Amino acid sequence: MFKPNYTITNKLLGNIKRIGEIVTTLNNLNFPKVVLFEMEKRAREISSYSSTSIEGNPLPLTDVKRILKNKPKFIRDSEKEVINYNNALITLDEYIKKNKINLTTQLLEKIQKMVTNGLIDKNHLGHIRKEPVFVNNPRTRKTIYLPPEQKNVRGMLGELFLYLKANKKNIDPLILAGIFHKQFVIIHPFIDGNGRTARLVTKALLAQMGLNTFNLFSFENYYNKNVSLYFQKVGLSGDYYDIKDKIDFTLWLEYFTDGIIDELLRVKKELENEVINPIDDLKDYHKKILEYIKKNGYITDKIYSKISNRAKPTRHLDLRKLIKLGLIRKEGKGRATYYKLK
Secondary structure (H helix, E strand, O other): OOOOOOOOOHHHHHHHHHHHHHHHHHHOOOOOHHHHHHHHHHHHHHHHHHHHHHOOOOOOHHHHHHHHHHOOOOOOHHHHHHHHHHHHHHHHHHHHHOOOOOOOHHHHHHHHHHHHOOOOOHHHOOOOOOOOOOEEOOOOOOEEEEOOOHHHHHHHHHHHHHHHHHOOOOOOHHHHHHHHHHHHHHHOOOOOOHHHHHHHHHHHHHHHOOOOOHHHOOOHHHHHHOHHHHHHHHOOOEEHHHHHHHOOOHHHHHHHHHHHHHHHHHHHHHHHHHOOOHHHHOOHHHHHHHHHHHHHOOEOHHHHHHHOOOOHHHHHHHHHHHHHOOOEEEEOOHHHOEEEEO
16 A cells, blocks of 8 residues: 655644645635736746746747737647646636546546647557656656556556545645655656646645635746756656655655745735735725716716816726726727726
8 A cells, every 4th residue: 555654844844834824814815806817817827837848848938928818720839738738727727616626547637638638649648658658857868767667557546546535634735735746756657748747636636625726826836946856856766666665755745835835925925916905096086987887877988088187098097997906897899888887
């Protein structure tokens, strides 16, 4: 049976406590939907860029944002890789909202198929490997790790699933998610797409276990800051069968929780910088718009021009700001445009 070796160090314990504090703070705050929507989109962009960059994708973040916005018809493999990852994030988010995350081999195969679709041979798409694989150093391209034999893969995954299920109430979810991540990489169940699949499933597990900032969260960003360190912490060197009894998860778990803290602090800072308090920030002319709509049901730009001395460009800015704050919505088109309370 799978029984990972690790030690609850003071650092790991401190990290878990710190994560709990930050998550509680974030989950107790309310933000305008428009702010959360923009941050969700940005988090997907960062995750899609970072996770594929870790695997050697050369596209810069600016190109990733452009591709995800425009979704061109004719794309290169590097662009396809980014779009695949973004689509997988959206699908997983839907699963989480519907409480459909059930950790099985089928889920792993489905996610691997999403991230590698159109990029690898169809025989290896969405299927646990039936042949040996070799893990190479991304820089030197020399083989550094020989994963378990293909005949043992399904059994090892089954043991991992059983361990997570059996210890759901006994072990902190952060530790369980970290153990899953590293053990998945150790098993290396697919011919390709192992890293991307591991990171996606880990994010889903964290969300399922209570880290409710999934939409805003991109821990791949932390790993991409120092890819060599990430591979050093999550991976192994040598033949699995020679080193399997010496594997210790402690340093990885410390690093794993360091990454979550780093990313949560980034999210917290972004929210603090972006969120506008509607009450404090509204001017008299903004309030005049809202009061008119409350009394009459709607307002148009023409009506607004009559009840204020604001120039046309500034009137448009005023209305756009109220839309951005989630206070009003735009209806109609062209000259028939009007605005109502949201």
